Amino acid sequence: xxxxxxxxxxxxxxxxxxxxxxxxxxxxxxxxxxxxxxxxxxxxxxxxxxxxxxxxxxxxxxxxxxxxxxxxxxxxxxxxxxxxxxxxxxxxxxxxxxxxxxxxxxxxxxxxxxxxxxxxxxxxxxxxxxxxxxxxxxxxxxxxxxxxxxxxxxxxxxxxxxxxxxxxxxxxxxxxxxxxxxxxxxxxxxxxxxxxxxxxxxxxxxxxxxxxxxxxxxxxxxxxxxxxxxxxxxxxxxxxxxxxx
Numbered sequence: 001x002x003x004x005x006x007x008x009x010x011x012x013x014x015x016x017x018x019x020x021x022x023x024x025x026x027x028x029x030x031x032x033x034x035x036x037x038x039x040x041x042x043x044x045x046x047x048x049x050x051x052x053x054x055x056x057x058x059x060x061x062x063x064x065x066x067x068x069x070x071x072x073x074x075x076x077x078x079x080x081x082x083x084x085x086x087x088x089x090x091x092x093x094x095x096x097x098x099x100x101x102x103x104x105x106x107x108x109x110x111x112x113x114x115x116x117x118x119x120x121x122x123x124x125x126x127x128x129x130x131x132x133x134x135x136x137x138x139x140x141x142x143x144x145x146x147x148x149x150x151x152x153x154x155x156x157x158x159x160x161x162x163x164x165x166x167x168x169x170x171x172x173x174x175x176x177x178x179x180x181x182x183x184x185x186x187x188x189x190x191x192x193x194x195x196x197x198x199x200x201x202x203x204x205x206x207x208x209x210x211x212x213x214x215x216x217x218x219x220x221x222x223x224x225x226x227x228x229x230x231x232x233x234x235x236x237x238x239x240x241x242x243x244x245x
Contacts (some may be wrong), residue, residue, distance in 0.1 A: 084122065084141035085121055085122050085194040086119060086120075086121065086122065086141065086142060086147075086191070086192065086194050087119070087120050087121075087122045087139050087140070087141065087142075088117055088118070088119055088120075088139060088140060088141075088142040088146070088150075088237055088241065089109060089111065089117060089118055089120060089130065089137050089138075089139040090111075090115070090116070090117035090138050090139065090210065090237075090240070090244075091106060091109075091111035091113065091114055091116055091117070091136060091137050092114065092115070092136065092137060092138050092217055092229055092230065093114070093135060093136040093229075093230065094106065094114065094136040095114075098136065102132070102133055102136065105129050105132055105133050106133055106137070108129065109129065109133075109137075110207050111137065111207065112207070113207075113209075115209070115210045115211070115212055115213075115244065116207040116208060116209055116210065117150075117207065117208045117210055117241075118202070118207050118208070119142070119147070119191050119202055119205070120202070121194055121198055121199070130232075134223065134230050134231050135230050136230065137230060137231075138224060138229055138230050138231060138232075138233055138237070138240070139231075139232060139233065139237060140232060140233035140234050140235060140236060140237025140238070140240075141235055141237065142237060142238060142241065143235070144188075144192050145238070146237075146238045146241045146242070146245075147188055147191050148188050148192075149241075149242075149245055150208055150241065151166065151184065151187055151188050151191065151205075152166070152184065152188075153245055154208045154209065154210070154245065155184070155187070155208070156205070156206040157172065157175060157206065158204065158205075158206050159171060159174065159175045159204065166187070169182060169183045169184070172184065172186070172187065175204050176197070176200065176201060176204060179197040179200055179201075181197065181201060187201055191205075210241075210244040210245060211244050211245070212244075213240070213243055214243075217229045217240075
């Protein structure tokens with residue numbers, strides 16, 4: 001019997017082969033993306049809220065508003081203003097239990113996230129805001145060492161919508177040179193002494209992002225003077241800054 005003639009192989013163009021390979025690679029990448037999305041959706045951050053939780057959060061927010069209005073009626077304590085013109089305010093609380101008006105006041109202080117802090121000049125307006133948002137912040141009088149360490153270790157500058165670390169004096173001179181502030185040391189002096197260009201310097205500085213404290217905070221909204229975390233710590237704010245910097 002004669003051997004069957006071998007049939008020639010079908011010709012597949014190189015373009016078709018490349019397209020097939022690209023489609024296979026795309027399918028693999030797409031599958032990996034979907035798997036990652038499923039993993040994220042099943043992570044601890046993905047929580048389906050129950051109706052009871054929505055009701056509880058609504059009541060917490062309304063309770064927060066009532067308490068804030070009550071604190072606003074209390075007399076503002078200005079006796080400590082003469083002690084220091086400089087305050088360091090740090091946000092330590094506030095998530096779903098916070099009323100939008102409270103959040104708006106925190107945003108006015110540029111405290112959009114927990115464990116962020118800002119330097120402010122102490123005045124009646126600031127003390128009024130602090131009294132309203134007291135359960136969510138702690139503050140006090142930073143010394144020169146705390147100011148120096150915060151700016152050198154955590155300092156960031158926002159210039160023309162771009163964020164830069166305070167490592168290049170040329171950037172500082174570009175942003176603040178018209179006020180004769182040309183280096184990091186000038187920034188430290190202006191903040192620590194609440195100089196004439198304090199506002200311009202503090203506006204250039206981004207809020208300081210501090211480390212999450214270990215056992216430094218108890219998670220209590222009670223005033224610091226009553227054994228809690230919030231409110232005025234006076235000079236003891238320096239100890240907290242040291243632990244979180």
